[in-house]
Amino acid sequence: MKKLVLVGGGHAQLSVLRSLATARLQSVEATLITPSEHQNYSGMLPGWMAGHYTQEQCRIDLRPLVRAAKVKLVLDRVTSLDTHQRCVTLADGQRVNYDVLSLDIGSETASLSLAALGEKLLPIKPLDAFFAAWPTVLARVRAQPGLRLVVVGAGAAGVEVALAARFAFSRAKLNVKVALVVGSAGLLPGHAAAVQQRVRRLAERFGVVLHQAHAQALATPRGLTLSDGQELVADCVIAATGARAAPWLAGTGLTLDDAGYVLVDAHHRSLSHPNVFAAGDTCARQDVAMARSGVHAVFAGPVLAHNLLATLSGQPLHTYQPKPRPLYLLACGPRYAVASWGDWSAQGAWVWYWKNWIDRRFMRRFSA
Numbered sequence: 001m002k003k004l005v006l007v008g009g010g011h012a013q014l015s016v017l018r019s020l021a022t023a024r025l026q027s028v029e030a031t032l033i034t035p036s037e038h039q040n041y042s043g044m045l046p047g048w049m050a051g052h053y054t055q056e057q058c059r060i061d062l063r064p065l066v067r068a069a070k071v072k073l074v075l076d077r078v079t080s081l082d083t084h085q086r087c088v089t090l091a092d093g094q095r096v097n098y099d100v101l102s103l104d105i106g107s108e109t110a111s112l113s114l115a116a117l118g119e120k121l122l123p124i125k126p127l128d129a130f131f132a133a134w135p136t137v138l139a140r141v142r143a144q145p146g147l148r149l150v151v152v153g154a155g156a157a158g159v160e161v162a163l164a165a166r167f168a169f170s171r172a173k174l175n176v177k178v179a180l181v182v183g184s185a186g187l188l189p190g191h192a193a194a195v196q197q198r199v200r201r202l203a204e205r206f207g208v209v210l211h212q213a214h215a216q217a218l219a220t221p222r223g224l225t226l227s228d229g230q231e232l233v234a235d236c237v238i239a240a241t242g243a244r245a246a247p248w249l250a251g252t253g254l255t256l257d258d259a260g261y262v263l264v265d266a267h268h269r270s271l272s273h274p275n276v277f278a279a280g281d282t283c284a285r286q287d288v289a290m291a292r293s294g295v296h297a298v299f300a301g302p303v304l305a306h307n308l309l310a311t312l313s314g315q316p317l318h319t320y321q322p323k324p325r326p327l328y329l330l331a332c333g334p335r336y337a338v339a340s341w342g343d344w345s346a347q348g349a350w351v352w353y354w355k356n357w358i359d360r361r362f363m364r365r366f367s368a
């Protein structure tokens with residue numbers, strides 16, 4: 001029996017579970033270690049905040065998938081990895097041995113510079129915690145009108161969350177000021193100027209105040225000081241401040257990039273350990289720059305699945321070629337979205353229905 005251990009129930013690992021269900025390998029004992037029996041789908045989180053979806057519609061139940069794949073499900077977190085002994089250690093102290101290991105643990109929100117905000121700080125990840133906390137924010141707003149919400153983050157997540165919050169408050173007729181702090185480089189870096197302009201205008205139309213400045217938490221946690229000298233008083237600060245790698249990867253002996261992500265080749269195989277694979281936000285490709293976005297975690301999934309099974313059976317590996325221009329569909333609060341694809345962009349209710357169709361189709365693929 002060979003031992004395949006999957007760490008994290010992320011987007012790419014869902015394809016691995018589906019492949020295992022079809023392959024039904026007799027000589028492989030597979031285990032999935034992940035903290036929850038549900039995998040949240042970040043693409044629909046802004047729609048959930050805006051009230052378009054229930055939480056059930058935004059999460060995948062892993063239990064039917066593991067049952068079909070005959071995979072053992074262990075609900076815990078990996079806290080360390082010993083690549084010499086070929087075993088992972090879980091938060092409860094249990095050790096699990098592997099022959100082949102697959103990491104799809106995502107990334108964390110890089111919000112350390114805002115830590116002085118204390119309880120006011122709400123990082124967007126882990127998503128489980130955010131899903132649990134957002135209804136509390138809504139309840140506070142209802143009890144205490146006039147609250148000030150600040151979202152920090154220039155990327156797609158920051159934009160979508162700020163606009164979703166604005167829409168949720170307006171719909172409930174709640175008086176809340178929403179500001180979005182996008183850093184000195186400005187809104188949606190990496191997207192075409194036309195996309196940035198579209199989103200800027202929509203933010204203005206919907207009542208989200210943009211601040212193009214860097215944010216730091218004040219020593220007394222009244223809110224944020226901005227690099228332009230302004231003080232932004234806040235009752236709640238949502239951090240969508242980009243990704244950081246899980247700190248425990250540093251002690252594993254795996255070759256990492258400068259930011260601490262697992263360096264992989266085009267097969268998504270570790271550069272240092274050929275029996276370790278990684279996909280999604282937790283990896284960095286050595287051969288090509290790849291954004292940390294769900295698109296790549298999803299599309300790398302079938303390749304990861306093939307390569308894990310091929311490694312176990314001595315077959316040739318496949319490569320994953322990221323598309324140079326991935327499509328981004330940015331939800332803007334109401335059933336309205338902006339499409340961004342290289343230099344091409346568009347907006348409208350039809351873009352939202354297009355995004356809704358893609359998201360729901362993805363969820364259906366992994367629903368029982």
Ligand SMILES: Cc1cc2nc3c(=O)[nH]c(=O)nc-3n(C[C@H](O)[C@H](O)[C@H](O)COP(=O)(O)OP(=O)(O)OC[C@H]3O[C@@H](n4cnc5c(N)ncnc54)[C@H](O)[C@@H]3O)c2cc1C
Nearest residue numbers: 008010011034042077078105106157280281293294295297
């Ligand atoms: C609000 C928001 C909207 C977004 N919208 C989009 C979008 O529209 N399009 C897009 O391409 N990207 C989007 N993204 C980015 C996208 O969420 C991530 O790139 C994507 O989730 C990465 O997938 P993943 O499989 O790497 O990790 P995840 O989806 O984060 O999954 C990782 C899994 O591993 C588990 N895990 C973590 N640590 C451990 C551990 N130590 N041990 C065991 N298990 C562990 C987690 O609980 C989780 O289940 C959005 C992000 C946010 C926050």
